[in-house]
Amino acid sequence: MSLKVYNSLTRKKEVFEAINAPYVGMYVCGPTVSGESHLGHARPFITFDVVYRYLMHLGYKVRYVRNITDAGHFEEEGREAEDKISTKAILEKLEPMELVQKYTNLYHWAMAKFNNLPPSIEPTATGHIVEQIEMIKKIITDGYAYEANGSVYFNVEKYNTDFSKKGMPYGMLSGRVLDDQIDSTRDLDNQEEKRNKSDFALWKNAPPEHIMRWQSPWGEGFPGWHIECSAMSTKYLGEEFDIHGGGMDLQFPHHECEIAQSTVCNHKTPARYWLHNNMITINGKKMGKSYNNVIKLSELFEGTHPILEQAYHPMTVRFFILQSHYRGTLDFSNEALQASEKALRRLWEAYEWLGKQEINAAVTASDKVQDEKVRQLIGEFDEFMNDDLNTAKVLANMFELSSVINSIKDKHIKADAISGATLQLLQQQLKLYIEDIFGLTGERTADDGKLDGVLQLLIDIRKEAKQRKDFVTSDKIRNELASLGVQLKDEKDGGVSYSIQ
RNA sequence: GGUCCUGUGGCCGAGUGGCUAGGCAGAGCUCUGCAAAAGCUUCUACAGCGGUUCGAAUCCGCUCGGGACCUCCA
Known part of the structure; x- marks a missing residue:
């Protein structure tokens, strides 16, 4: 190959x-x-x-x-x-x-x-x-x-x-x-x-x-x-x-x-x-000086151009570009960028969750079909890249794999359905492709753990409120955080995770 | 005028003779105190007209539409 x-x-x-x-x-x-x-x-x-x-x-x-x-x-x-x-x-x-x-x-x-x-x-x-x-x-x-x-x-x-x-x-x-x-x-x-x-x-x-x-x-x-x-x-x-x-x-x-x-x-x-x-177009027209339709990169990152409904993170833009084939035109719109923003977050969260799991390599697959499907999706990464760098197809496969990962997380798929070896391969190949080859990075801003500590405290307080059915307090914490751009997610197992916009 | 590319569902986009692209949005269900998130299911497609073929979104022709280059341009 x-x-x-x-x-x-x-x-x-x-x-x-x-x-x-x-x-x-x-x-x-x-x-x-x-x-x-x-x-x-x-x-x-x-x-x-x-x-x-x-x-x-x-x-x-x-x-x-x-x-x-x-x-x-x-x-x-x-x-x-x-x-x-x-x-x-x-x-x-x-x-x-x-x-x-x-x-x-x-x-x-x-x-x-x-x-x-x-x-x-x-x-x-x-x-x-x-x-x-x-x-x-x-x-x-x-x-x-x-x-x-x-x-x-x-x-x-x-x-x-x-x-x-x-x-x-x-x-x-x-x-x-x-x-x-x-x-x-x-x-x-x-x-x-x-x-x-x-x-x-x-x-x-x-x-x-x-x-x-x-x-x-x-x-x-x-x-x-x-x-x-x-x-x-x-x-x-x-x-x-x-x-x-x-x-x-x-x-x-x-x-x-x-x-x-x-x-x-x-x-x-x-x-x-x-x-x-190929070119990036905007309303079907090439973006260029002569067309007077350029969005400067600083404007894009800050959301200051009149066309923009919001600021877009550089990684959203990178992902947006990788979702198409490089030789085709790519049409810019707020809707398309917003779709990329959500998609990237979904992909990243699945990737991140899997990365944190301790995988027992000795586990054998109880669902051979599922295991084989995962292996095939991973194997196709190289195949698609070798075919004139088809990053779009690689990403499509990653989303299918994200579904599998989320299903494992939500226990819709049994933990041992897929072998430890396959899961380790998945961890490894996702890291290789998402971070090393596609150059995507996490959006979470670096902090020294204080923010995480504060959030964990709020999550604990909310949990206690929920236990005594004080939903006014629990919802207040959830909603106030949401308006600050911090979304709490109640996991299946009773745990709570969060994502920061 | 010349050279070339292109027309995929509400939006963005892969694909290219027979096999689900994928994402976002919409609908339903599961879960949930309610949500969100997540999972499952699901609805809208291959510009039009001909031709080739057992079979075309995919090849060929024509028509219509969009675009790029011919000038600095990623």
């Missing part, structure tokens, strides 16, 4: 084979830190965090590189060269790097909230200007780029002509044919510098108002849109690495250009497997 992933490059599910097992190199396009990340951005980072975790679980030694784009890119090509970061910096009266630092910090804060593991290397574009310039020089030397007025452009047509012969045409990833595109490319101003509309910038001459600028062989300027990823992936992962990930909207032109640049320099397609996650 081996891992299969959908490779955008071949448009097929393929068996994953590492180039240099057990080592795996994975590059994922990170954020542009000119603003705060929004819900849509959360998806690739959570998706590839799970990929990272799963690969490690499979025994690979993964070098996970995720860049930070902190060198400004154009708002719009052509018009007065406006650098996104420097423009905003002027508005906010901040130094560009101060702004970049602020949003980088916010981004890291959100990643930590989501319990995403930090990547092995998180290189910045501004920290790799030298590498980018070197790469551009090489592309010029090889004849695939030209200089014009202090800017450097990639010659797409020449590349396409030469590399089509080698079976690597420009557009191989996105399925575009260059000839079709030339006509369909938008008519932009100030295109005279380019020989062809489809050419893209490797280096841009910086106009005087541009704050972020570096010295280069072509004068003062800043790197083009795509070169940083080629330069940094080559530097840290080599000329050919295993996985390249990112959002589907980056497939063209970003990844296509990346392939072209790297292929000229290294004579091979940079990554073997290209994985693309």
Whole structure:
């Protein structure tokens, strides 16, 4: 049983084979830190965090590189060269790097909230200007780029002509044919510098108002849109690495250009497997700046966006994302998030309860059918993950297992129906998948046990009240706690547990 | 206009030629002082029209609807 992933490059599910097992190199396009990340951005980072975790679980030694784009890119090509970061910096009266630092910090804060593991290397574009310039020089030397007025452009047509012969045409990833595109490319101003509309910038001459600028062989300027990823992936992962990930909207032109640049320099397609996650939509529309429908992560966690009916815990969002397949769109709504919130709580409580049970491994199953069913549901975790990381199916199985766990808890299923060995396996596999691979964590806030002590005291007082049929007191405790977000649950065996919202 | 994806029950979502997805919501029952929680049972599905097939939600065609990319974008 081996891992299969959908490779955008071949448009097929393929068996994953590492180039240099057990080592795996994975590059994922990170954020542009000119603003705060929004819900849509959360998806690739959570998706590839799970990929990272799963690969490690499979025994690979993964070098996970995720860049930070902190060198400004154009708002719009052509018009007065406006650098996104420097423009905003002027508005906010901040130094560009101060702004970049602020949003980088916010981004890291959100990643930590989501319990995403930090990547092995998180290189910045501004920290790799030298590498980018070197790469551009090489592309010029090889004849695939030209200089014009202090800017450097990639010659797409020449590349396409030469590399089509080698079976690597420009557009191989996105399925575009260059000839079709030339006509369909938008008519932009100030295109005279380019020989062809489809050419893209490797280096841009910086106009005087541009704050972020570096010295280069072509004068003062800043790197083009795509070169940083080629330069940094080559530097840290080599000329050919295993996985390249990112959002589907980056497939063209970003990844296509990346392939072209790297292929000229290294004579091979940079990554073997290209994985693309789909978009998060809101009312069926992609969440994005241009649609003016973004929910920033801080707004999501605090419930401060007008669309939001409440705040959503980062784990709710993580769970929500894992409940769908990464290649499908996922539609945001309050109802959907609220459903995820409840579902996650149910799953977690069953998981937590089982984890606390002392299991006698010597017990044999009195209900072979039930035992077998549980074993099968557990066994399918790997199977589903290996089938292009189907986290949704794994979660579905977990819910079926939760029913079994709750039935044991409520004694609807006999304690010895399932063997000790199976229950131990269940404990172990749930922990592995819920915590280690899916990266979910308990919502309970850490405290030093004082809160628990207080609650246990209240539970005792309520119990005594109930015994003398003083329901006014017992209900008061229950209801007051409920309004504070602490829910008491009377268990079958007379015990009382609680959950905190 | 070009390239491509998609249409599943009240909502979110798996699935993909014959076998229950799952979650949330709704209904009934069990438990309970009453609730909640939990368990059990249950109701709404595969856009429409044709075709292929013993059999299609699943394959093919058409129609209608939604969306993405072609420009920064996760």
